[in-house]
Amino acid sequence: MAAFVIDGKVIAAKVRADVAADVARLKEQHGFVPGLAVVLVGEDPASKVYVRNKAQQTVECGMQSFEFKLAEDTPEEEVLELVRKLNADPAVNGILVQMPLPKHMDSNKVLELIDPLKDVDGFHPMNVGRLSIGERALAPCTPVGSVILARSFKDDLSGLNAVVVGRSNIVGKPMAQLLLRENCTVTIAHSRTKDLPDVVREADLVVAAIGKPEFVKGGWIKPGAIVIDVGINRVLKEDGKGKIVGDVEYAAAAQVAGAITPVPGGVGPMTIACLLKNTVEAALMQRG
Ligand code: GUN
Numbered sequence: 067m068a069a070f071v072i073d074g075k076v077i078a079a080k081v082r083a084d085v086a087a088d089v090a091r092l093k094e095q096h097g098f099v100p101g102l103a104v105v106l107v108g109e110d111p112a113s114k115v116y117v118r119n120k121a122q123q124t125v126e127c128g129m130q131s132f133e134f135k136l137a138e139d140t141p142e143e144e145v146l147e148l149v150r151k152l153n154a155d156p157a158v159n160g161i162l163v164q165m166p167l168p169k170h171m172d173s174n175k176v177l178e179l180i181d182p183l184k185d186v187d188g189f190h191p192m193n194v195g196r197l198s199i200g201e202r203a204l205a206p207c208t209p210v211g212s213v214i215l216a217r218s219f220k221d222d223l224s225g226l227n228a229v230v231v232g233r234s235n236i237v238g239k240p241m242a243q244l245l246l247r248e249n250c251t252v253t254i255a256h257s258r259t260k261d262l263p264d265v266v267r268e269a270d271l272v273v274a275a276i277g278k279p280e281f282v283k284g285g286w287i288k289p290g291a292i293v294i295d296v297g298i299n300r301v302l303k304e305d306g307k308g309k310i311v312g313d314v315e316y317a318a319a320a321q322v323a324g325a326i327t328p329v330p331g332g333v334g335p336m337t338i339a340c341l342l343k344n345t346v347e348a349a350l351m352q353r354g
Contacts, residue, residue: 069293069323072215078335081214082127085342089128092349100349101130102160102186102342103152107145107171108138113164120162120338127342132158142171146179153181159352160186160345183352186344188240197243202351204344209241211336212273212294213248219292219325224249226292227268231255231282231313232275237296241273262286274313284318293319293326296333 092098102124106117117133124131134148145163152158161184167173177185182192188206196203216223228250232238242252255265257276266272266286274282275296287293297313312329320326327333 069320070219070325071320072219072294072325072327072332074211074215074327074332074335077215077218078211078339081211081336081339081343082123085339085346086127088346092346093128096353098349098353099128099130100159100345101132101157102162102345103132103134103155103158105134105136105145105148105152105161105163107136107140107164108168110166113166116338117164120341123338123342124345129342129345130157138168139170140168142175145171145176149176149179153179153184158184159349160184160341162187162341184348186341186348188344189236194235194240197240200247204348204351205244206236206240207337207340207344208237208275208296208333209244210343211340212237212241212296212333213244214340215327215333215336216271216292216294217248223271226250226270227253228271228273229253229255229266229269230273230275231262231266232273232277232296234275237275241275241296245271245273272314276313278313279311280313280315282314282319284315284320284322287319287322289322290324291322293323294333295327295329297329298334 104117104120121131121133152161161180163176177189180190182190185193185204188204193203197205228245230238230241233254233256242254245252255262263286267288269291271292273294279299279301293314295312295314299311300308301311303309310330
Protein backbone atom coordinates (compact mmCIF):
# COMPACT_ATOMS: atom_id res chain seq x y z
CA MET A 67 0.00 0.00 0.00
CA ALA A 68 1.28 3.45 -0.81
CA ALA A 69 2.47 5.53 2.14
CA PHE A 70 0.49 8.35 3.70
CA VAL A 71 2.03 11.59 2.45
CA ILE A 72 2.72 14.02 5.32
CA ASP A 73 1.89 17.51 3.99
CA GLY A 74 4.43 19.97 5.42
CA LYS A 75 2.70 22.97 3.88
CA VAL A 76 -0.56 22.26 5.71
CA ILE A 77 1.16 21.48 9.02
CA ALA A 78 3.43 24.55 8.77
CA ALA A 79 0.33 26.72 8.20
CA LYS A 80 -1.17 25.24 11.38
CA VAL A 81 2.04 26.02 13.35
CA ARG A 82 1.97 29.62 12.04
CA ALA A 83 -1.72 29.95 12.98
CA ASP A 84 -0.90 28.78 16.53
CA VAL A 85 1.98 31.30 16.67
CA ALA A 86 -0.32 34.11 15.46
CA ALA A 87 -2.86 33.18 18.16
CA ASP A 88 -0.12 33.24 20.86
CA VAL A 89 1.11 36.62 19.59
CA ALA A 90 -2.43 38.07 19.62
CA ARG A 91 -2.90 36.85 23.21
CA LEU A 92 0.42 38.36 24.36
CA LYS A 93 -0.55 41.67 22.76
CA GLU A 94 -4.04 41.70 24.26
CA GLN A 95 -3.10 40.56 27.76
CA HIS A 96 0.31 42.17 28.16
CA GLY A 97 0.51 44.85 25.44
CA PHE A 98 3.60 43.09 24.21
CA VAL A 99 4.64 42.19 20.65
CA PRO A 100 7.58 39.75 20.16
CA GLY A 101 10.33 40.84 17.75
CA LEU A 102 12.72 38.83 15.58
CA ALA A 103 15.97 40.27 14.23
CA VAL A 104 17.62 38.68 11.21
CA VAL A 105 21.17 39.55 10.20
CA LEU A 106 22.31 38.87 6.63
CA VAL A 107 25.91 39.47 5.64
CA GLY A 108 26.69 39.40 1.92
CA GLU A 109 24.76 38.63 -1.23
CA ASP A 110 24.21 34.85 -1.24
CA PRO A 111 21.04 34.50 -3.40
CA ALA A 112 19.55 31.54 -1.45
CA SER A 113 20.14 33.37 1.85
CA LYS A 114 18.43 36.50 0.50
CA VAL A 115 15.32 34.46 -0.38
CA TYR A 116 15.28 32.81 3.08
CA VAL A 117 15.63 36.17 4.81
CA ARG A 118 12.84 37.75 2.74
CA ASN A 119 10.51 34.82 3.50
CA LYS A 120 11.38 34.95 7.20
CA ALA A 121 10.62 38.67 7.41
CA GLN A 122 7.32 38.30 5.55
CA GLN A 123 6.09 35.40 7.70
CA THR A 124 7.19 37.13 10.91
CA VAL A 125 4.99 40.13 10.08
CA GLU A 126 2.10 37.88 8.95
CA CYS A 127 2.12 36.27 12.41
CA GLY A 128 1.77 39.72 14.01
CA MET A 129 5.37 40.03 15.23
CA GLN A 130 7.92 42.76 14.65
CA SER A 131 10.62 42.03 12.10
CA PHE A 132 14.02 43.75 12.17
CA GLU A 133 16.30 43.17 9.20
CA PHE A 134 20.01 44.01 9.05
CA LYS A 135 21.71 43.65 5.69
CA LEU A 136 25.47 44.12 5.75
CA ALA A 137 28.00 44.14 2.92
CA GLU A 138 30.07 41.01 2.20
CA ASP A 139 33.28 42.81 3.28
CA THR A 140 31.92 44.05 6.63
CA PRO A 141 34.59 43.59 9.35
CA GLU A 142 33.80 40.81 11.84
CA GLU A 143 33.92 43.31 14.71
CA GLU A 144 31.01 45.23 13.19
CA VAL A 145 28.85 42.09 13.17
CA LEU A 146 29.87 41.34 16.76
CA GLU A 147 28.94 44.91 17.74
CA LEU A 148 25.52 44.53 16.08
CA VAL A 149 24.91 41.27 17.99
CA ARG A 150 25.82 43.04 21.27
CA LYS A 151 23.35 45.81 20.43
CA LEU A 152 20.57 43.30 19.62
CA ASN A 153 21.31 41.34 22.83
CA ALA A 154 20.71 44.54 24.79
CA ASP A 155 17.57 45.65 22.90
CA PRO A 156 14.37 44.69 24.79
CA ALA A 157 12.28 44.92 21.57
CA VAL A 158 14.32 42.06 20.11
CA ASN A 159 13.35 38.64 21.49
CA GLY A 160 15.00 36.49 18.83
CA ILE A 161 18.26 36.90 16.92
CA LEU A 162 19.14 34.91 13.81
CA VAL A 163 22.43 35.43 12.00
CA GLN A 164 22.01 33.87 8.57
CA MET A 165 24.57 31.18 7.73
CA PRO A 166 26.89 30.83 5.92
CA LEU A 167 28.83 33.94 6.94
CA PRO A 168 31.59 35.26 4.64
CA LYS A 169 34.86 33.32 4.91
CA HIS A 170 36.74 36.03 6.83
CA MET A 171 34.40 35.62 9.80
CA ASP A 172 34.50 33.09 12.61
CA SER A 173 30.91 31.80 12.64
CA ASN A 174 31.25 30.17 16.05
CA LYS A 175 32.47 33.42 17.60
CA VAL A 176 29.42 35.24 16.23
CA LEU A 177 26.92 32.52 17.20
CA GLU A 178 28.39 32.17 20.71
CA LEU A 179 27.96 35.89 21.34
CA ILE A 180 24.19 35.68 20.86
CA ASP A 181 22.32 35.74 24.18
CA PRO A 182 21.25 32.07 24.66
CA LEU A 183 17.75 33.30 25.61
CA LYS A 184 17.49 35.01 22.19
CA ASP A 185 19.14 32.20 20.23
CA VAL A 186 16.12 31.17 18.13
CA ASP A 187 18.33 28.92 15.94
CA GLY A 188 19.26 26.84 19.00
CA PHE A 189 22.91 26.81 17.85
CA HIS A 190 24.49 28.31 21.01
CA PRO A 191 26.45 25.73 23.08
CA MET A 192 24.31 26.68 26.09
CA ASN A 193 21.15 25.59 24.26
CA VAL A 194 22.87 22.50 22.82
CA GLY A 195 23.83 21.53 26.38
CA ARG A 196 20.43 22.31 27.86
CA LEU A 197 18.72 20.22 25.18
CA SER A 198 21.05 17.30 25.89
CA ILE A 199 20.31 17.31 29.63
CA GLY A 200 16.57 17.66 29.09
CA GLU A 201 16.23 21.25 30.32
CA ARG A 202 13.97 23.83 28.70
CA ALA A 203 15.97 25.02 25.67
CA LEU A 204 15.60 26.67 22.30
CA ALA A 205 16.14 23.79 19.84
CA PRO A 206 17.12 24.01 16.15
CA CYS A 207 14.14 24.69 13.89
CA THR A 208 14.50 21.92 11.29
CA PRO A 209 14.64 19.06 13.83
CA VAL A 210 11.77 20.63 15.83
CA GLY A 211 9.72 20.74 12.62
CA SER A 212 10.65 17.15 11.78
CA VAL A 213 9.34 15.91 15.13
CA ILE A 214 6.08 17.81 14.60
CA LEU A 215 5.70 16.13 11.19
CA ALA A 216 6.36 12.64 12.59
CA ARG A 217 3.90 13.26 15.44
CA SER A 218 1.25 14.50 13.01
CA PHE A 219 1.12 10.90 11.75
CA LYS A 220 1.73 9.08 15.04
CA ASP A 221 1.31 11.21 18.13
CA ASP A 222 3.17 8.88 20.50
CA LEU A 223 6.65 8.03 19.18
CA SER A 224 7.57 6.34 22.45
CA GLY A 225 9.48 3.06 22.05
CA LEU A 226 10.07 3.43 18.31
CA ASN A 227 13.46 2.50 16.86
CA ALA A 228 14.57 5.77 15.29
CA VAL A 229 17.52 5.96 12.93
CA VAL A 230 18.89 9.41 12.11
CA VAL A 231 21.09 9.32 9.02
CA GLY A 232 23.48 12.28 9.33
CA ARG A 233 25.36 13.75 12.29
CA SER A 234 25.46 17.49 11.62
CA ASN A 235 25.26 19.95 14.49
CA ILE A 236 22.29 21.66 12.84
CA VAL A 237 20.12 18.61 12.13
CA GLY A 238 21.46 15.11 12.94
CA LYS A 239 22.66 15.62 16.52
CA PRO A 240 19.76 17.81 17.77
CA MET A 241 17.31 15.50 15.96
CA ALA A 242 18.67 12.57 17.98
CA GLN A 243 18.26 14.56 21.21
CA LEU A 244 14.68 15.52 20.39
CA LEU A 245 13.79 11.91 19.53
CA LEU A 246 15.31 10.75 22.83
CA ARG A 247 13.01 13.27 24.51
CA GLU A 248 10.14 11.54 22.66
CA ASN A 249 11.30 8.24 24.23
CA CYS A 250 12.56 6.71 20.98
CA THR A 251 15.50 4.30 20.92
CA VAL A 252 17.86 6.38 18.84
CA THR A 253 20.70 5.43 16.50
CA ILE A 254 22.77 8.07 14.72
CA ALA A 255 24.11 6.65 11.46
CA HIS A 256 26.43 8.45 9.04
CA SER A 257 28.71 8.05 6.05
CA ARG A 258 31.07 5.71 7.95
CA THR A 259 28.36 3.49 9.44
CA LYS A 260 28.90 -0.19 8.60
CA ASP A 261 26.05 -1.97 6.82
CA LEU A 262 23.94 1.18 6.67
CA PRO A 263 21.08 -0.49 4.70
CA ASP A 264 20.68 -3.07 7.50
CA VAL A 265 20.75 -0.36 10.18
CA VAL A 266 18.01 1.60 8.37
CA ARG A 267 15.96 -1.60 7.90
CA GLU A 268 15.58 -1.80 11.71
CA ALA A 269 14.02 1.66 11.89
CA ASP A 270 10.37 2.37 12.66
CA LEU A 271 11.27 6.03 12.09
CA VAL A 272 13.94 7.17 9.62
CA VAL A 273 15.22 10.74 9.48
CA ALA A 274 17.40 11.31 6.42
CA ALA A 275 19.70 14.33 6.79
CA ILE A 276 22.86 13.42 4.94
CA GLY A 277 22.73 15.94 2.10
CA LYS A 278 23.08 13.44 -0.77
CA PRO A 279 20.36 13.12 -3.40
CA GLU A 280 18.21 9.96 -3.05
CA PHE A 281 20.92 8.32 -0.93
CA VAL A 282 18.51 6.28 1.23
CA LYS A 283 17.00 3.61 -1.03
CA GLY A 284 13.41 2.39 -1.01
CA GLY A 285 14.67 -1.15 -0.40
CA TRP A 286 16.19 -0.06 2.93
CA ILE A 287 12.86 1.01 4.41
CA LYS A 288 11.05 -1.26 6.86
CA PRO A 289 7.41 -1.79 5.78
CA GLY A 290 5.17 0.70 7.60
CA ALA A 291 8.04 2.95 8.79
CA ILE A 292 7.71 6.73 9.11
CA VAL A 293 10.19 8.47 6.78
CA ILE A 294 11.16 12.12 7.36
CA ASP A 295 13.31 13.48 4.53
CA VAL A 296 15.29 16.59 5.51
CA GLY A 297 17.32 16.73 2.28
CA ILE A 298 16.97 19.49 -0.29
CA ASN A 299 19.20 18.69 -3.29
CA ARG A 300 19.11 20.36 -6.68
CA VAL A 301 19.82 17.81 -9.43
CA LEU A 302 19.74 17.92 -13.23
CA LYS A 303 17.09 15.84 -15.01
CA GLU A 304 17.83 14.01 -18.28
CA ASP A 305 16.28 16.90 -20.21
CA GLY A 306 18.87 19.24 -18.64
CA LYS A 307 16.34 21.01 -16.38
CA GLY A 308 16.89 21.27 -12.63
CA LYS A 309 14.68 19.66 -10.01
CA ILE A 310 14.71 19.34 -6.23
CA VAL A 311 14.98 15.90 -4.63
CA GLY A 312 15.42 14.77 -1.05
CA ASP A 313 17.91 12.40 0.59
CA VAL A 314 15.44 9.50 0.13
CA GLU A 315 14.56 7.67 -3.08
CA TYR A 316 10.99 8.90 -2.77
CA ALA A 317 9.04 6.88 -5.36
CA ALA A 318 10.43 3.54 -4.15
CA ALA A 319 10.27 4.43 -0.43
CA ALA A 320 6.66 5.58 -0.75
CA GLN A 321 5.71 2.04 -1.85
CA VAL A 322 6.95 0.57 1.43
CA ALA A 323 6.72 3.25 4.15
CA GLY A 324 3.69 3.87 6.35
CA ALA A 325 4.15 7.64 6.00
CA ILE A 326 6.64 9.83 4.19
CA THR A 327 7.41 13.53 3.75
CA PRO A 328 7.72 14.76 0.14
CA VAL A 329 10.49 17.04 -1.15
CA PRO A 330 9.62 19.82 -1.72
CA GLY A 331 6.62 20.38 0.56
CA GLY A 332 7.65 18.31 3.58
CA VAL A 333 10.26 19.46 6.10
CA GLY A 334 11.15 22.64 4.14
CA PRO A 335 8.09 24.74 5.03
CA MET A 336 8.39 23.72 8.70
CA THR A 337 11.73 25.45 9.29
CA ILE A 338 10.53 29.05 9.19
CA ALA A 339 7.27 28.12 10.98
CA CYS A 340 9.36 26.67 13.83
CA LEU A 341 11.61 29.74 13.86
CA LEU A 342 8.50 31.84 14.55
CA LYS A 343 7.42 29.34 17.22
CA ASN A 344 10.90 29.60 18.80
CA THR A 345 10.63 33.41 18.79
CA VAL A 346 7.44 33.27 20.86
CA GLU A 347 9.05 30.64 23.12
CA ALA A 348 12.11 32.90 23.54
CA ALA A 349 9.92 35.89 24.40
CA LEU A 350 8.06 33.85 27.03
CA MET A 351 11.36 32.58 28.51
CA GLN A 352 12.70 36.14 28.71
CA ARG A 353 9.54 37.27 30.52
CA GLY A 354 10.16 34.52 33.09
N1 GUN B 1 21.04 29.14 6.58
C1 GUN B 1 20.22 28.19 6.07
N2 GUN B 1 19.34 27.75 6.99
C2 GUN B 1 19.61 28.43 8.12
C3 GUN B 1 19.04 28.43 9.43
O1 GUN B 1 18.10 27.68 9.75
N3 GUN B 1 19.60 29.28 10.32
C4 GUN B 1 20.63 30.10 10.01
N4 GUN B 1 21.10 30.90 10.95
N5 GUN B 1 21.18 30.13 8.81
C5 GUN B 1 20.67 29.30 7.88
